[in-house]
Amino acid sequence: MKKIYQAVSIGLLFVLVLITFNIGSVQKDIISQSSLDNGPTTSSLSAGNESFNKGRSEDVKESYAHVSTSNTVRDILDYPAFEGFGQFILPLELGYDEDMPLTRVGSLLPYHSNVKPGEVVNSINYMIDKINDGQTIFYDYYTDAQKSKYPDKVSTGIFFFRGNPGAPFAVVCPGGGFAYVGSVHEGFPHAIALSQKGYNTFVLQYRVGGERIASEDLAAALSYIFENAETLEVSTKDYSVWGSSAGARMVARIGSYGAAAYGGEELPRPSTVVMAYTGYTDFTKKDPPTFVVVGDRDGIASASTMERRVNSMRSAGVDVEFHVYRNVGHGFGLGIGTNAEGWLDDAARFWENHMSA
Numbered sequence: 001m002k003k004i005y006q007a008v009s010i011g012l013l014f015v016l017v018l019i020t021f022n023i024g025s026v027q028k029d030i031i032s033q034s035s036l037d038n039g040p041t042t043s044s045l046s047a048g049n050e051s052f053n054k055g056r057s058e059d060v061k062e063s064y065a066h067v068s069t070s071n072t073v074r075d076i077l078d079y080p081a082f083e084g085f086g087q088f089i090l091p092l093e094l095g096y097d098e099d100m101p102l103t104r105v106g107s108l109l110p111y112h113s114n115v116k117p118g119e120v121v122n123s124i125n126y127m128i129d130k131i132n133d134g135q136t137i138f139y140d141y142y143t144d145a146q147k148s149k150y151p152d153k154v155s156t157g158i159f160f161f162r163g164n165p166g167a168p169f170a171v172v173c174p175g176g177g178f179a180y181v182g183s184v185h186e187g188f189p190h191a192i193a194l195s196q197k198g199y200n201t202f203v204l205q206y207r208v209g210g211e212r213i214a215s216e217d218l219a220a221a222l223s224y225i226f227e228n229a230e231t232l233e234v235s236t237k238d239y240s241v242w243g244s245s246a247g248a249r250m251v252a253r254i255g256s257y258g259a260a261a262y263g264g265e266e267l268p269r270p271s272t273v274v275m276a277y278t279g280y281t282d283f284t285k286k287d288p289p290t291f292v293v294v295g296d297r298d299g300i301a302s303a304s305t306m307e308r309r310v311n312s313m314r315s316a317g318v319d320v321e322f323h324v325y326r327n328v329g330h331g332f333g334l335g336i337g338t339n340a341e342g343w344l345d346d347a348a349r350f351w352e353n354h355m356s357a
Contacts, residue, residue: 063132066125067102069117074098076124081131085138085157088205089124091180105184111177111245111300112331114338115185123188127159135162141217141224152207158221159188159203161195165233168240168271168355169200169225173218175245175278175331178208186244186276186333193334193344200234206250212262215250219264222254226267238355240272242347245301245331248278256284272351276343277301277330281309289319291350293343295328321350 064081073096077086090096091108100107106115130137137160142153158171172194174187181187183203191201202225206217218241229236243251253262255273260266273290279301292310294303303324310322325332325340335341 064128066128067121069102069121071102071121072098073100073102076102081128085159085205088138088155088157088159088181088183089127090184091176091182093176093180093208109176109180109182109185109331111175111179112182112185112333113329114332114335116336119189119334119336120184123184123192126192127188130162136160139224141221152209152213153217155205155207156217156220157205158224159183159191159205160232161188161191161201161203162233163195163200164198166235167198167200168238169202169232169234169236170194170240170242170351171202171204171218171221171225171251173204173206173214173241173243173247173250175243175247176208178210178214178246180208181205182244182331186247186331189334190242190344194348197348199348200232204247211246211249211253214246215253215262216264218250218254219259219262222259222267223265226265236268238271238351240274240351241270242274242276243278244276244333245278248275249280251275252278252280252282252287252290255288255290256282256286271356272354274347274351277306277332279305281305283309283313283316283318285316285318287313287318289350289354290321291347292320292322293325293340293347294323295325295330295332295338295340297328298330300330319354321346 067075073090076089079086082089096108102121103117105117105120109115127137139158139160141158142156147153172187172190174182176182187203191203194201202221204218204221206214225232225234226236241251241254251273252275255270258267258269270288273288275290275292277294277298290313292306294301294306296303307322310320313320323343325335325338328335328338328340332338332340335343
């Protein structure tokens, strides 16, 4: 009789195990189906806004997932890792459709060419990786009091791409005709490339609407970096300023007249100015060494206009390196897949050659 009871008990235990297993499987199926029906889970785009789970160890961090070209403008705006500055990732100043996929990101940059959605997404994912590593990638260079007094200064800030601690820094100013800020095409990719060479690099988010206020924002950002250099772990020696199109006008102004002329602090001039495709013609005999690039099919900033400025600068004793790339139009960014590809490496070498010993 005892053997019968033992057999029955074992059988009941086995049945309970099977029931428990099946219930767990059903629950997992329900959770998985719910995730599919309701969108990404907490490790992806619909993640909560907190970087840490409350009640868990601080060593256990949320991991933000990568985005793809199928994600939309709304996804970037609402992405929790970019809380407080997600509106500055894409150039949205001219208006946008929140449901537009990133495959069409080029439509947000009407003054640019060679915009590759895959490269745009790669830059965004690079920033996500840095946030996952615990880095702060966005800083305000205006105070709350300044923003309160001048509300348009709310639309400013700097993205920080870290190089080696204590290395010189560069500030990159994207273009956009002072109508939008094209950071995803000629800001973030440049900064990533320079930071991978060891240089600390900032990308400027500035006010649109005019050359003067944009230049004032650049001066304010430079002043902020100098004031906080120790905290940011950057060297203020031999810094450089880089600009494309409208951004090139801004960096040329700072190179010629200094930050103080645009409301910033009395700072040393940059060691190097890097300018891409601009029709800007002004300069002084005291301009820093300048690296200049343009495409021969640029319909906005003609190569001949830039060449005349270069020749005048050289005649005035300014050291200038000038490159014209065949079959390339305006706003080519890094020029990937064009004859301009690799120009950033040449510009970085030029900067290095003009660093003090």
